[in-house]
Amino acid sequence: MVHSFCAGGPAFLQGGCGRRMEGRADRKGKMAAILFHIGLVAYGIGSFGHLASLVRERPGGHDFGDRALTVGFLFHGASVLLRAIDLVQGGAFRFAEGLSFVAFLTVGLYLLVGRSFRIPILGAFVAPLVVVILLPAHAFPDPSATPPPWMGWIRPLHIAMALSGLALFALGFLISTLYLLLQRELKTKRPGAMFRRLPSLAQLDRMTQQVMTAGFVLLTLTLLTGVLFPVSSAESSTLRQLTKEAMGVVAWGLTAAILVLRQILGWRGRRVALATMMGFFCLAIAFAGVFVGRPV
Known part of the structure; x- marks a missing residue:
């Protein structure tokens, strides 16, 4: 309703609505970035736990690593959800976001497979790969872009x-x-x-x-x-x-x-x-x- 009112109203009202919508989008983007970085830190901790268990041959480290990955998955998932909402609403989908989505899905699949097959050592391979995938998304975020015409x-x-x-x-x-x-x-x-x-x-x-x-x-x-x-x-x-x-x-x-x-x-x-x-x-x-x- 707000969007239709803004679109059909006078020019000065359209400008005000546009600024408010841009402000909300900016706040949502900042929140998504914060959640993303919390998830990345948790993935890093999970990688350390899995690799330490692999080197020292202590099975308990894999449990710690899986718990850290689960925490990272939840925070990362919240970030992905915010971006997915923007995507459905017509936002552009960029390379860094593609990396983020793939990493999120890989962790989710690992947690699902790990629960079914009980292969904790697989986490020592999954967790570092996810961190490697996400680091470019963190270091080189894509600039704003106009979405393509196919919607x-x-x-x-x-x-x-x-x-x-x-x-x-x-x-x-x-x-x-x-x-x-x-x-x-x-x-x-x-x-x-x-x-x-x-x-x-x-x-x-x-x-x-x-x-x-x-x-x-x-x-x-x-x-x-x-x-x-x-x-x-x-x-x-x-x-x-x-x-x-x-x-x-x-x-x-x-x-x-x-x-x-x-x-x-x-x-x-x-x-x-x-x-x-x-x-x-x-x-x-x-x-x-x-x-x-x-x-x-």
């Missing part, structure tokens, strides 16, 4: 599915890394203490399959909704646009092939782990290509 409900849905798929592949990348490290240690016949706390290769393989299946579904929906993205004829031929599209299709095709070959030929283990890691790299390149030169 409506499909835009936030497309972005949410794309980032969720990337977060799933990031988690799959870490699980695959654990799989390959454990496989190498088992071949030496003298695995270290860290690897004795890992689940079996079969369980890690099942986790990778579940993550890839969910990621494939989201990636498929992302590509389908991406067709609705209006791209000018000049932009469609740019190297950035072609690279983004190619990497997304390669990741989709690679994941589809692995899932099919797993069912038909019984592919397991190392091949699936390597394919998952390659899929993550392809999606990461596509994600970076989206934001080169403009927000979304």
Whole structure:
């Protein structure tokens, strides 16, 4: 109601309403930044707890690290919610915010998976990765930008599915890394203490399959909704646009092939782990290509 009154009122009233709306947006942005930094500090503490437990072989450190990650997840989630509201209302979505959303979703997936599979050592890989993802978002925040012309409900849905798929592949990348490290240690016949706390290769393989299946579904929906993205004829031929599209299709095709070959030929283990890691790299390149030169 206030917005319609401002839009239809005299020029001096429109100016006053605009200043009030800008003031509210500025306060909301500052609050989101404060919550983001509290979450980042908690993630850093969680990383320290997990890594200390990994080095000193004290399982209690993983519990402390998970609690710190949970606290960070809650504060970070509040920051993400404020930005998501702005996105739904038509705000521009920038690279730093994309990093923030991916990190938030990765932590949430880890906490969910950790509760189901009980792999505390995975936190020693997830927590540092999340901090590394968030540091550029903290150090190089994007300037204000005008949102692109494509709006409506499909835009936030497309972005949410794309980032969720990337977060799933990031988690799959870490699980695959654990799989390959454990496989190498088992071949030496003298695995270290860290690897004795890992689940079996079969369980890690099942986790990778579940993550890839969910990621494939989201990636498929992302590509389908991406067709609705209006791209000018000049932009469609740019190297950035072609690279983004190619990497997304390669990741989709690679994941589809692995899932099919797993069912038909019984592919397991190392091949699936390597394919998952390659899929993550392809999606990461596509994600970076989206934001080169403009927000979304």
